[in-house]
Amino acid sequence: AGCENQNIFPASVLQQLFQYTGGVPRLMNLIADRALLGAYASEQKKVNKHILRQARDEVLGATQIQTEHRSPLKLILLLVLMVGIGIGLWQMPLPTKAVVMQSPPSKVVTITPKPKLEVDEPETVALAPEPTVLEPKVEPEAKPEPAIMEQPTLPTTTHKNMAFVPVFKAWGVDFNPQTDGEACEFAQTNGLLCLRQKDGIAAMRSLNRPAVLTVADEHGQTAYTALLILGGTTTQVATKDEPTEISLQQLALQSFNDFTLLWKTPTGYTAPVRPGHSGALVAHLAEQVTKALNQSWIGAPRTKYDNTLKEQVKVFQRQQGLNPDGVAGPITWIHLNQSNHIDAPSLNTANP
Numbered sequence: 001a002g003c004e005n006q007n008i009f010p011a012s013v014l015q016q017l018f019q020y021t022g023g024v025p026r027l028m029n030l031i032a033d034r035a036l037l038g039a040y041a042s043e044q045k046k047v048n049k050h051i052l053r054q055a056r057d058e059v060l061g062a063t064q065i066q067t068e069h070r071s072p073l074k075l076i077l078l079l080v081l082m083v084g085i086g087i088g089l090w091q092m093p094l095p096t097k098a099v100v101m102q103s104p105p106s107k108v109v110t111i112t113p114k115p116k117l118e119v120d121e122p123e124t125v126a127l128a129p130e131p132t133v134l135e136p137k138v139e140p141e142a143k144p145e146p147a148i149m150e151q152p153t154l155p156t157t158t159h160k161n162m163a164f165v166p167v168f169k170a171w172g173v174d175f176n177p178q179t180d181g182e183a184c185e186f187a188q189t190n191g192l193l194c195l196r197q198k199d200g201i202a203a204m205r206s207l208n209r210p211a212v213l214t215v216a217d218e219h220g221q222t223a224y225t226a227l228l229i230l231g232g233t234t235t236q237v238a239t240k241d242e243p244t245e246i247s248l249q250q251l252a253l254q255s256f257n258d259f260t261l262l263w264k265t266p267t268g269y270t271a272p273v274r275p276g277h278s279g280a281l282v283a284h285l286a287e288q289v290t291k292a293l294n295q296s297w298i299g300a301p302r303t304k305y306d307n308t309l310k311e312q313v314k315v316f317q318r319q320q321g322l323n324p325d326g327v328a329g330p331i332t333w334i335h336l337n338q339s340n341h342i343d344a345p346s347l348n349t350a351n352p
Helices: 011-021 025-041 049-060 063-091 094-102 113-127 129-142 144-149 160-170 183-188 201-207 248-254 280-292 307-319 330-339
Strands: 192-197 211-216 222-230 234-238 244-247 255-264
Touching: 011 025, 011 049, 025 049, 025 201, 025 248, 160 183, 160 211, 160 222, 160 255, 183 192, 192 201, 192 330, 201 222, 201 248, 201 255, 211 248, 234 248, 244 248, 248 255, 255 330, 280 307, 280 330, 307 330
Parallel strands: none
Antiparallel strands: 192 255, 211 222, 211 255, 222 234, 234 244
8 A cells, every 4th residue: 555656747847857956866856746745735646847837936936037037137237227328428528529629710728728627527427426326236135145055954863763762752652772672663562663665755744754764964974863844845853852943955955765654553453454354453444444535334343354345445545645456554544544633743743
């Protein structure tokens, strides 16, 4: 019961994605994840160019694009201004030359000294204010840029068990890596199981559970961090200290798309529930699926996984965007728990 294998990115959309990102893998992954979420929210089976464009704007913002469109206009206006100044300078000296040419009968000695000084002085005064008007426009554009570059450092640890501490805390469980042993074995003693997925941010958002992410630290080495909150543009991550808020883009750039989450298992669960199985766990599955589909069942509890129950499970899986294989595995159970509001921490609150 995993994700559905479809070619949801047509070739034309992939080409557009490459143009948006310049082929940078991390940015491609980030925009693709946002596009997948957009397609899921709009109930589209494939990502189209409109959805991809919206995803690009959410991740990168529209300011960069607008600036690129405006820069040619600024250049044209600057050229027009320079041409206007040049024409003014070319026209200004003409009256003085005309006076000299029209006065041959007069003595040149009486005309030349004072008029030239009086005409030259206003020209230099008229040109002086113009540079002071242009200079302040450049300074405000340069000041905001250094502030944008400053970002909090992604907290990481080289010990995966240590990264599980805040994840267990979100579930209301105290975990001590030094005394409680391996995290996933400890989880089973508390009615929880580990689920590891090699997938991106869209999958994390869909499963909606705090998780331990495999990431690259500041030196490019493999490390781990706990994802507690996943917002639209920011996230909260932690290791053992207080959560740190970082941008979603920074997390995507450092993530290896490999995460492990904890999920609450139903009583008696040890493996995926399949058609042909029977018992109390099958009856519980039938009850949960019927509730999630807003249906009702009149009669004795269904303890056998028959074709009717299989079709119900497949309908639910389709509604959730999962592979409709009719098998109730971890991902299907997690979505059932979310649909029926079973108490569990989510990436919206990180509190059970």
